Amino acid sequence: MAATEKELRLRDSQVAQRKDAAAASGRPGDPANAIECRGVTKRYDVSKAGLSGTTFSIRRGEFVFLVGPTGSGKSTLMRLLIKEIEPDEGRILVAGRDLAELTHKQLPFYRRNLGVVFQDFKLLPDRTVYENVAYALQVTGSSRADIREKVPDILRLTGLATKLHNYPDQLSGGEQQRVSIARAFVNAPPLLLADEPTGNLDPETSIGIMQLLYRINRTGTTVLVATHDSAMVDRMRRRVLELAEGVIVRDELDGQYAPTDMSTAEFGALLREPSPEPQRVPKKREPGDDFDEAFRD
C-alpha cells in the first residue's frame, strides 16, 4: 500500500488525537469510557491467577481486540465484565458504573445494556431463530408489536431473513453465530462483548462475522472482541489488548490503525491482506526458561 505523504500526515494526526484521548481517559469514572478496569485481579487458586492487576480503559465507540493464548485471562475478563464472577481486587467500571455496586436484583438490568456473543453461540436449542432473538426482547418486557417490528429487521441486517423459522441445529456454525449476534444486538446495547466469536468457524466465515461486528461498531456501539486468532486481529488494524498470564503485554493504542470510516466491503478486503508486525512489550525472561528458545526456528 503506497500511502501518499498527505495520508500519512492525516494518520499521524489521528494517532496524536487518540493519544490525547487516551491520556484524558486516565481519569477514573470518565463518562467517555465504555469500560474501565483498574488494578483488576482474579485468582482461581493460590498459584494460578486469571488476571493480575490489569488496568486499561476503552472509550465509547471503540473497536478493541483482546488477544492472548488459552489461559491468559481473556475469558476471565469477559466473565468479569458480564459480572458472572467477581474480582478479588480492583474496580471495573462500565459506562461509569462500578460493577461491585450492582446488586443481584440490578444485575439483569445491567446485562440488558450488554450484547454478549459466545464461541458456542449459546442459543436456546428448542426455539426457532425468530424466537431466540425475540426472547432478548421479551425479557425486557417489550410489546408484541415491538418484537414483530424489530426481530425481522435485525435478522435482515445479519443476513438471516430466510432462516426465521429454522431451529439452531438446522443452521451452519456461521449462521448460528449470526443469530447470536442478532440476539446480542437487537436491544441496541451500547456495548457488545464477543468471546471467541469465530473460534469454531472457518476463516472465510470468520471474516463475515468480523464484518458484521464492524458494521455494528459503525452504529456507535463499543465492541470488545476476545480471540486467539491473532493473524486476523493484526490484519484488522484496530486497537489490540494482548494478555499473557493475566498481564497486559500489548496495548497498541498507537498502532497502525485503519481509518474508522471504511465501508464494510473495504473492511472485508482489509481482512484478506497480509498482516503488519505486532508491537509487544518485551517479555521479561526468567532464567532457565529456555524451553521455547530451544524450539524456535
Add this chain to the structure above:
Amino acid sequence: MKLGFFTREAFSSISRNAVPSFAALASVLVTLLVLGVFIPIVQATTGAANDVRGQVIVNVYMKSDATPADSQRVRSQLAQIQGVKSIQYISKDAAYAQERRKNPQAYQLLGSNPLPDTLRVTPTNPDNALALVSAIQPQTPGGGRTTIDPSIDSVGSSKDNTDKILTATRVVKLTTGLLAGLLIVASVLLISNTIRLSVFSRRREIQVMKLVGATDGFIRWPFVLEAVLLGALGAVLAILLLGVMKVALVDPLVSDFALLSAPSTISFGLLVAVLLGAGIAVSALGSAISLRRFLQV
C-alpha cells in the same frame, strides 16, 4: 399480559420437553395413587387398633359377702382415682344372667351363683390400665398387696392380656405410622427429584436466559407454572383412577364386610383435596427450589 406470557411459555415448554414432562407427570401420578390407597388403609388400621384398645378394662371383684352399700362406697373411692373414665356396676345377678346366656349348659350344672359383684372400670387411656390396677391395689411395705377397701376381693387385671393387646396395637399403630411417614417422604423426594432433573437438563437454557438479562422471576415463573400444571394433571389422573377403584372394588365390598365400614376413614372428598394440594405444592416447591441454584449466575 405477563401471566399470559408465562402460561404460554409453560405450555410450550411442556410440549418442547415432552419426555421429562411425562416423567414428572408419571411420578406424581404413581406416588399420589399409592398415597391415595395407603392413607385410608393406615386410617382403617389405626381405627381398628384403637377399637381394640378401647376394650381394655379393669374389673374390680367384690367379696361375696359385700353389700350393695359396700359396692357404692368402693365405687365412689374408685371415682377419685386419676385416669378413670367411667365405672359400670354389674351386680351378681346381672353377671349370672349374662354368663348363663353365653353358656347355659355349664351354668345349669352349678347350683348357686358363684359370681361376685363387679365394678367395671374403663381407663381414660388404655396405656394406664396397669397403673390403675396398682392404684387400686397399693403395695404394702412388706411387699405384698392390699386393696384400697376391705370389701374388694381382687382386681381383675388380666395383666398378660392387657399387655399383649397394648403391645400389639402399639406395634401396629407405630408400623403403619412409620410406613405412612416413609411413603410421604419417598413421594416428596421422588417428585422433587424428577422435577430437579428436568430443571437440571435445562440449566444451559437458564444460563442463557440469565445472560440475556432475564430477571429471576421472569425465568422462574414459567418453570413453576409448568410444575403446577404437571402436578395438577398427575394428581387429577391419580384421583380419577382412585375414584374408579373406589367405585369398582371398595364400594361393593363395604356391603359384604362389616370390617371395611367399621372404622371411620377419610372422606373421599377430603382425600381428593389433600392429594391435589400435595401434588401441586410439592411440584411447584420442588421446581422453585431446584431453580434457585441455577439462578445464582
